[in-house]
Amino acid sequence: MKVIKFGGSSLASSQQLQKVLSIVEADQQRKYVIVSAPGKRFDGDTKVTDLLIQYARQTIHHQDTQAVVASIIDRYAEIGHGFNVPETQLTPIFETIRNLPKQTYADNTYLMATFKAHGERLNAQLVAAVFQRSGLNARYLDPKEAGMVVTDVPDDAQIIKSSYDQLAKWADSEQILVIPGFFAYNRNGQICTFSRGGSDITGAIVARGVHAERYENFTDVDAIYAVNPNLVAKPAAINEMTFTEMRELSYAGFSVFHDEALIPAIEGNITVNVKNTNHPEAPGTLIKSTREPNPHYPVTGIASSSSFCSLYLRKYLLNKEVGLGRKILTILENHHISYEHMPSGIDDLTIIFDEHQLTPELEKTLVAEISAAINPDEIYFTHDYSILMLVGENMRNRVGIMSRAATALANDDIKLIMVNQGASEISIMFGVHDNDANQAVIALYKEFFN
Ligand code: ASP
Numbered sequence: 505m506k507v508i509k510f511g512g513s514s515l516a517s518s519q520q521l522q523k524v525l526s527i528v529e530a531d532q533q534r535k536y537v538i539v540s541a542p543g544k545r546f547d548g549d550t551k552v553t554d555l556l557i558q559y560a561r562q563t564i565h566h567q568d569t570q571a572v573v574a575s576i577i578d579r580y581a582e583i584g585h586g587f588n589v590p591e592t593q594l595t596p597i598f599e600t601i602r603n604l605p606k607q608t609y610a611d612n613t614y615l616m617a618t619f620k621a622h623g624e625r626l627n628a629q630l631v632a633a634v635f636q637r638s639g640l641n642a643r644y645l646d647p648k649e650a651g652m653v654v655t656d657v658p659d660d661a662q663i664i665k666s667s668y669d670q671l672a673k674w675a676d677s678e679q680i681l682v683i684p685g686f687f688a689y690n691r692n693g694q695i696c697t698f699s700r701g702g703s704d705i706t707g708a709i710v711a712r713g714v715h716a717e718r719y720e721n722f723t724d725v726d727a728i729y730a731v732n733p734n735l736v737a738k739p740a741a742i743n744e745m746t747f748t749e750m751r752e753l754s755y756a757g758f759s760v761f762h763d764e765a766l767i768p769a770i771e772g773n774i775t776v777n778v779k780n781t782n783h784p785e786a787p788g789t790l791i792k793s794t795r796e797p798n799p800h801y802p803v804t805g806i807a808s809s810s811s812f813c814s815l816y817l818r819k820y821l822l823n824k825e826v827g828l829g830r831k832i833l834t835i836l837e838n839h840h841i842s843y844e845h846m847p848s849g850i851d852d853l854t855i856i857f858d859e860h861q862l863t864p865e866l867e868k869t870l871v872a873e874i875s876a877a878i879n880p881d882e883i884y885f886t887h888d889y890s891i892l893m894l895v896g897e898n899m900r901n902r903v904g905i906m907s908r909a910a911t912a913l914a915n916d917d918i919k920l921i922m923v924n925q926g927a928s929e930i931s932i933m934f935g936v937h938d939n940d941a942n943q944a945v946i947a948l949y950k951e952f953f954n
Contacts, residue, residue: 505676507536507716509685509707512543512551513724514781515627518586520545524631525638527722527784528680535677536714537642538685538707539631541623542579552579552623553686553700560619563605564612576601580630587634597626610694617658618695621687624703628684635680642680650674650681652688652709654696661688661696663709663768671713683710704762712772719774721761722781728760728789730805731949735942740953742804743787744795749804749895752931756807756893761791797898802905803952804896808941812844812889813859815870818852818882831877835870845933847922854922856935859887889921890941892934894948900929909934912951918944 510524528534541552555576562569577598584594604622609615628644635642651670654661667688674681685703690696698705704721711719725733727741728750745753747770754763761778769776769791779788822828829846832855836843845856867885875883899905906925909932913920922935936944 505535505714505716506531506533506718506720507538507707507711507714508534508720509538509703509722510540510781511703511721511723512540512553514543514722515539515541515583515631516543516545516549518583520781521583521586521631521634523781523784524722525635525640527781528635528640529638530784533717534720535680536674536710536716537631537635537680537682538703538710539624539628539682540685540703541627542583550575552576552627553620555579556619556623557616559604560616563619564615569605573602580626583634584630587637589630589633589637593633594630597630600626613658614694614696617687617697620659620697621684621695624684624686628682632682635682640680641678642682645674645681645683647684647688647706648693650683650710652706654688654690654698656690656692656694656696658694658696660699661690663688663705664691667709668713671710672715675714677714699762699764701759701762702764704765705768708765708768708772708774708776711774712768715772716774719769719776721776721778722784723760723778724780724782725760725778726780726783726786726788728758728778728805730803730953731945732757732807735945736949739949740801742789744790744792745804746795746897747791747793748928748930749897750791752893752895752928753805753807755809756891756933757809757811758805758807766791795897797901799898801952802896802898802902803894803948804898806892806894806945806948806952808890808892808945810890810938810941811859812891812935813857813862813885813887814889814935815855815857815874815885816852816883817855817874817878817880819878819880820851822848822853823850825878828878832874835873835877839866839870841866841870845922845924847924856889856891856922888938890936890938890944892936892941892944892948893931894934894952895931897930899931906932908951909948912947913944916943916947918947 543551559572632642632644652667653664685706687697729739731739776791777788841861843855918940924933
């Protein structure tokens with residue numbers, strides 16, 4: 505029995521939904537179908553989720569919502585009419601969209617979550633109607649009925665573990681269950697969403713809950729590639745990778761599969777298969793707990809991300825000062841800020857952060873508080889910071905990877921500002937200036953894949 509999830513581009517139009525229908529029909533094992541909201545039909549198009557965010561903002565600011573409501577309704581109408589879904593089934597969907605502002609919400613964060621979640625909710629209802637019309641024994645299953653309960657964080661919820669016992673009751677379903685991705689309900693019955701792209705998370709949760717043999721994640725690429733295809737033409741496809749490799753690569757920018765979706769898959773030991781809706785016969789990429797080592801390629805993938813910043817601190821005899829680390833970490837904790845890495849020298853220290861957590865004001869406050877606590881000789885933030893990750897299970901058993909990587913970067917005149925061979929031994933992390941990041945990825949790809 506398989507859980508199968510379709511991303512927004514796979515459900516963007518009636519033409520795309522026809523492909524989804526064929527994929528579901530092709531395999532009787534595909535019993536749990538998780539759907540995203542309709543996504544982009546072409547470059548420059550707007551996802552329904554983004555239209556709903558616009559609609560929520562206009563509602564909050566008491567602005568005219570007519571145009572955005574019409575655009576959202578158009579998206580569902582095109583899909584419904586493409587399959588001759590009767591008006592009696594489409595009208596309630598359109599009415600729900602129009603009536604969203606009339607519901608009562610505890611505050612605007614819950615309003616926003618409910619508006620966003622309706623992209624998936626209404627799409628799952630529509631997809632179930634289309635499946636029924638096509639003769640499939642299918643029905644809509646709401647996350648509430650499924651028993652999925654999440655933490656009370658309206659835009660970044662986490663699943664509550666007891667949900668898995670509830671979901672287990674839906675195991676071995678005879679019917680095809682069409683379940684909306686991206687949202688569930690908190691203990692008070694209010695809608696909360698996962699982070700953006702969170703339908704992948706729903707799919708993994710359902711797969712773990714119903715003990716699926718496989719979680720097929722359909723998107724719009726043939727495979728996960730060893731490197732960003734915008735940087736290298738026709739890069740190597742990754743046929744198989746482990747959960748740990750995927751986790752390390754998604755940390756530094758691989759976004760085909762949501763990193764939070766890996767946790768339920770790991771916990772349930774469910775193999776994930778990333779596949780292409782537009783090319784379903786391609787084998788895609790398998791993500792699983794272990795894999796056969798490929799002796800020719802010590803490196804599985806190379807990722808880079810510029811969403812980091814660093815705080816540099818210099819203080820003479822820093823290594824001798826007792827309690828210095830604790831003082832800094834207490835300040836970070838007081839501001840609810842987590843740090844990513846903290847490479848240190850004898851007299852200096854760099855703290856690397858995910859820059860989404862910081863604002864210019866917060867940075868000033870941190871500099872002031874840390875200065876008052878430890879009196880450094882020099883302290884400043886820099887945003888010109890990219891992290892590159894070289895990842896591969898096979899790296900563990902090979903010597904000389906660091907030397908090959910450093911030589912390839914040096915030959916391309918790329919300055920390294922940080923090197924970190926993680927405790928896992930399956931990844932090496934390099935800090936480089938933003939301007940050098942793309943060239944560095946290309947240099948590493950040439951070294952390890954050409
Ligand atoms: N529709 C949501 C988003 O755009 C969730 C998803 O597509 O996975 O973020």
